[in-house]
Amino acid sequence: MNSFTYTRAEAVEAAVREKSASGKVKFIAGGTNLLDLMKENVERPTRLIDINRLPLTKIEAAPDGGLRLGALATNADTAWNAEVEKRYPLLSQAILAGASPQLRNMATNGGNLFQRTRCYYFYDLATPCNKREPGSGCSAIGGYNRILGILGTSESCIATHPSDMCVALAALAATVRVTGKNGERVVKFEDFHRLPGDTPQFDNTLQPDEIVTAIDLPAEDFSRHFSYLKLRDRTSYAFALISVAAALQLEGNTIKEGRLALGGVAHKPWRDTTAEALLKGQPATEETFRRVAAKVVEGAKGYGHNTFKIELAKRAIMRALKQATEGMPVADAFQNSNP
Amino acid sequence: MSNTNYIGKALSRVDGPAKVTGAAKYAAEFNVPGLVYGYVVSSPVAKGKITKIDAAEVLALPGVLQVFSHENVPMLALLDRSYKDDVAPGGSPFRPLHDAEIKFSQQPVALVVADTFELARYAASVLKIEYETVAHETDLETKRGEGFEPGTGKTGFVPPPPPRGNPDKEFENAVHRIDQEYVHGTQHHNPMEMFGTTAEYLDGGKLNVYDKTQGALNSQRYIRQIFGLSKDDARVISKYTGGGFGSGLRPQYQLFMAVLAALELKKSVRVSLTRQQMFSFGHRPHTLQTVKLGTNADGSLAALHHHALHETSRFEDYTENVVNWSGMLYQCDNVKLGYQLAKLDVYTPQDMRAPGAATGLFALEVAMDEMAYAAGLDPLEFRLRNYADRDQNLDKPFSSKKLRECYHEGAAKFGWEERNPAPRSMRQGNMLVGYGMATGVWDASQQKAGAKVSLSADGKLTVQSATNEIGTGTYTIMTQVAAEYLGLPLEAVDFQLGDTDFPAAPVQGGSWTAASVGTAVKNACEALGEKLLKLAQQMEGSPLKDAKFEDVEFVNGQLRLRLDPGQAVVVRDIVQASGETKVEADATAMPNLIKQKQYSLHAHNAVFVEVQIDEELGTLHVTRVVNAVAAGRIMNPKTARSQVLGSVVWGLSMALMEETVMDHQFGRYVNHNYAEYHIPVCADIHDIDVLFVEEEDDIVNPLGVKGIGEVGMLGVAAAITNAVYHATGKRIRELPIMIDKLL
Incomplete structure (x- = not known):
């Protein structure tokens, strides 16, 4: 078997501590993408930390008058949340345009940010892919790239980020709250994910010891x-x-x-x-x-x-x-x- | 007066409750004691050979039992013919784990067997195999002009008839002409249930093999020939099949693997394929077609040319009837048909729902629409003007053909007369609206089949035949036939199938099961009926003493005189009075060739569709479909309607979504999973209206049934393509029609 340890984190601090331990560590929440990737041998974590018990499931008012979406609130609960529907219907609509009801019931807001590309070659171990195996080459550039990127691509990678929710979050100028060993920081949404450049193996700018705790929506009105x-x-x-x-x-x-x-x-x-x-x-x-x-x-x-x-x-x-x-x-x- | 007349009634599926409660077990669900698990390793390369397999590390894992590959497979059958199944095409069948040669990407190269599925899967992922690759060819486009005409290796393949009339000259002289190419890519069947086999190892080395297949006997013959087993050594059981669509017509390699491992390890073994591996065998082949049509001033067809070229593997010549339909669907005296194959480094294609016709009629029926516009005629009127009352390929009349009624009734139901013929002329809000129509035709065939019936003293009738149920309604329809012919309540009949111990029946395909097995069941019931009459006449004070079989009928659980229904015996009492526990009979049904050979036997349909297109964004919805089907007698309007609904979805899927894309860099299908190989979801499906135009036809078979599993999908892809033209003025000749083609 692909052996990995499975532990449950009961507090954010503990999760951060465990994540900085050695080995290939992954958080698991809804697991809607990670399990697929593990079955396909695209991801082979040695340590899985279940974060579902962390107290991050709330959707509540943010101090600046905006709305704070807990990282572990599900996509379904977020899309159908009365405040989200009233004040940020763009976000509801984007979430509901993605996946299926079953997946949205499992998927979390934090996890949505970490979805990996659906590039065919990324999923197929028989083909080279710089994102999966840095330096092996990009099969998509000279291959079948109908679903792939047209903006911000590089010679290493033309993969796309698959999320719908994140597109709305980007438009709404959301911010991502992350906690690491050195405390909390706030990342502008457009700075959270990154372009591939020559290191397409990195999807985002989160540091190895960090965890996403919430997504904040600013108090702006785009509801009409x-x-x-x-x-x-x-x-x-x-x-x-x-x-x-x-x-x-x-x-x-x-x-x-x-x-x-x-x-x-x-x-x-x-x-x-x-x-x-x-x-x-x-x-x-x-x-x-x-x-x-x-x-x-x-x-x-x-x-x-x-x-x-x-x-x-x-x-x-x-x-x-x-x-x-x-x-x-x-x-x-x-x-x-x-x- | 009678409540045991079931044929023609809209009854629910008798196997429905078992399916929705999970009681119905599929091949990979038999958890026999001591089961171990095999996982197939697939080749990452398309062509070359295996240079090294290092299994030491894998075999050292606790719980791994064996790694099977060409290096350690025991001596098996030597001749190609031992590997031929009932529907194998000509050539040399692929032999799993036979030698080091790699013939196609995803070729199975090893089977890892372990105590658990998870361990087998892991072990397969770390098995070290080295390959030497050579250049592969996977692109049909590079084979234009290099096609060859196949031999007649495959059952059911009819080479195109020779040209008739003067097709070249008449095309040149025609008033209106079109000459176009039509293309669709590779499609995979993708039934919900993945292929799986559970080989149960019994005392004495015999096997019970639970297999996903469309023909238990076909699977049995295949493994018997390869492994040198007797009929008693290996019983194959296949009670339920989670979708076939043709993919289960040939035994797939997991059957070989499971049986090999069970015999070698003397253990019960299960091998299930993954969804990705479902793209590693047969498929509807990538096909390039040209159609040339010429018409006279009156809109009659002056000349028709249809040529097709499709892929096959290096090792087998897969054939299907692509172009022949064009020689018989319309009246035309000058016809030239051509059909060729080209060899590529891929697996052999395989029959997929309406094989050949789905491909050929897409091209012909789009070409007919193009011709109608070129000739300035309504597409329906153009077809009516060229209606064939006789099959010109065979020069025979049709046994029955109510296609004209399908056209008229379908058009009326759809509202075809409201169509403004000009492209881009119809709108709803911001959407362009298009109406399109097309025709379908499929064989009405009957094969030799057997059935056995057994009536017990408690009045229960057991009916058995080694046919399969692939979701079409076979359980239900055969139950109806038996209940009707013996006048028993439906609940008293237990129809059993999918077991090689039962009387022989052909693979479940070709839309022939209702006709073939239905007739066998009817014959067996009649044979039993004669026995019952004789026994009834021996009963004390029998009111039927002097009756002949023609004088009696089985109704409402009674055997009675037709002309004097009061003179009756309760059927159950006959068995009891006989002193036996049961009365049995069996029968084989054969097509009546003497009667049939004077006729052309076909089912037809006419499809009308409405599409709505947002031109700016390239989004398309098929908002309405009317499918009028003439397929003889409809045994059960409910299951028949379900069949046609599924067919429409299948045709829509072919038109708009399905394509297995080959990456020629690797000679490998790139979208080999359900996430990227699209089939419709509920939100893609809108109104579908199914009409049956019943035909009385005692030539096709005594039940008068033609089969509807395939004809219903025909015409759908062409009708959608034609509707797209009507809506947008854009003629698309390559499927699937995705957003980029509509921009």
């Missing part, structure tokens, strides 16, 4: 004009080819504040603040949206099978912004049949 548009190969239970989280604050038809993040395009949830700046103070018109969409894909690079994503991303951005403006967050009658 928002849209999470997810385009995929079937209506439910499929990862995004392109997803767009769009959120606007409007005064009349003028955009006071605009937010935009994309999923399915990069190694991290792709928030583009330069493009967001093109929304500010502008009329909520097709023309504005077109400029913004063009800006987002300015540096995009296609790899053959996935080149269509560049055009699709533009169209999806424009549609999501239009839907957000109109306060009609769903693209068509058949979309998001998931809830």
Whole structure:
């Protein structure tokens, strides 16, 4: 057997302490991705620390008037939480666009941040993959890359981050609270995940001794004009080819504040603040949206099978912004049949 | 007056409760005592050979019993023919663990057997195997122009008929012409239940083999031939199959592995494949097709050309009937059909639901839609103008053919007349709406099959046949047939199948089971009926003393005079009065070839679909489907409807989602799992309406049933493709139609 030790952490401090021990240590919460990866031999931890008993399941008011999502609150409890639905419906919609009810019942908010890429080659031990085995090469760049990245890619890796929830969190300018041996720190959401560069084995910037305890949503109101548009190969239970989280604050038809993040395009949830700046103070018109969409894909690079994503991303951005403006967050009658 | 008339009634599945309560056991669920577990190691390379297997470390693990590979497999059958199963194509069948040669990626190269599944899986993951690779060829595109015409190695394969008329000249002279290529990639069956075998080792070295298969006898013959076993040495049992779709027509390698390990270790062994390994054997082959159509000014077909090229393995020539349908579905006097294979370093393709027709009719029926537009005709009207009243391939009339009624009734139900023929002319809100239609045709065949019936003194009837149930409703329909012919309540009938000790029946495929096994059950019941009449006549004061068999009927648990129903004997009493514990009969049913050979025997359907497309985003939904099916007599409208609903979903899946993608860098399928090989979820399926146009046909078989497992999916992929054109003006000729093709 692939031997590993299994222990339960009863307190955050103990979890942090255990995680800094030697060996390949992994936290397990819902396990919805980790178990798959272990069965496929992609991950082979020697120590599993079950963190489900840590007191991190609450969804409560944050000191600055925002909302604090406990790292161990489930995706389902978060999506259907009354405060989340009322104040951050973009987040509810994004969560419900992902996975299946069964998975969302198990998956936790913290765990969602740590989902690993769905790149075919990452999962197949018979093929080289720099993310799985650094230095072995990237099979996807010259291979079948239809579902893979177009932004922020590198010569080592074109993997995408698979989360829906994280795309909404990026657009909502969430922050991630982490605790390590040296105490607590707060990470801006766009700094939590990273681009592959030449070290694609690292998905994020969390330090080895750290644990995510909560995700904070700021006290901003994007509850009226928002849209999470997810385009995929079937209506439910499929990862995004392109997803767009769009959120606007409007005064009349003028955009006071605009937010935009994309999923399915990069190694991290792709928030583009330069493009967001093109929304500010502008009329909520097709023309504005077109400029913004063009800006987002300015540096995009296609790899053959996935080149269509560049055009699709533009169209999806424009549609999501239009839907957000109109306060009609769903693209068509058949979309998001998931809830 | 009678409540034991069951044929044609919409009855629920008799095996439903067992399935939903978990009482139904599948091959890998038999937890026999002392069971050990095998895990298959699959090749990471596509071509080459194994240079070294170092099993020492693995064998040293406590609990690991053996590592089987070509290095230590005992001497088995030598000849290719011993490895041929009932539906093997021509060539040299793949022999698992035979030698060091690697012929395809994911080839099984070793079996690790251990006390637990987890240990076997772990041991398999650390087994050291070294390979020497050579260049592989996996791309059909590189084989254009290099196809060859296969021999007639496979049962059911009919080489295309020679050209008729003057197809080249008439095509050139035609008023309207189209000439296009149609493509679909590789598809895998992916039934829910993975292949698994539990080989139970019995005292004296005999085996009970629980196998996932569509033919228990086929599995038995296969292992008997390879391992030199007698019929008594290895009984194969397969009571339930969690989906087949053709994947279980050939024995898969886990059967070989489990039996090998059980015989060698003298232990009961289970081998189950993983979902990833479900992509390591047969599949619907990647196929390139060209169709050329020409029409006259009146819209009649002047010429039809259809050519197909598909992949096969290096070692077998898999064949299916792709193009022949084009020579018989429409009236056309100038036809040229071509069919070729190309060898690649892949496993042999395998029949997958409506093999050949699913592929060929996709191309033909999209081409027909293109031709209708080129000729300025409504696609339905164009088909009606070219309706074939005779099968021109065979030059014979149809035994029955209510396709015209399918067209009319389907169109009426769908509202086809509301269609504005111009592409991009129909909208609902922001969505483009498209209506498309297409036709399907499939063989109505009957095979030789046997059945045995046994009526006990307590009035219970046991019916046995070595057929299989792959979820189609076989248990239910055979129960109906037996209950009806012997006038017994449904609950008194116990139909048993999937056991090689039962009378022989063919593999469950080809949509022939209702016809073949149904007729055998009917014949066996009639044979029993004659015996019962004779026994009844010996009863004291029997009111049936002078009756002939034609004069009596079995109704409501009684045997009675047709013309004087009051003169009756209770069936159960006949057995009791006979002094026996049971009365038995068996029968074999054969197709009546003398009657059948004058006719073409086929089922047909017409499919109408509505799609809604968000053009900007490339999203597509099939919002409505009407499928009108003419397949003879419908034995059970409820299970039949379920079959056709599943067929529509299957066709939709083929049209919009399914493709096993080959990465030619590695000669390996990249999306070999359920996460990335998509099939529809509930949210993809909207309204489906199924109509049956019943046909009376006593030529196909005495029950008049044609089988519906396959015909229902035909036309669906083409109708969707045609609807996409109507909605968007975009003609797509390569499946699946995913977002990128619609942008």
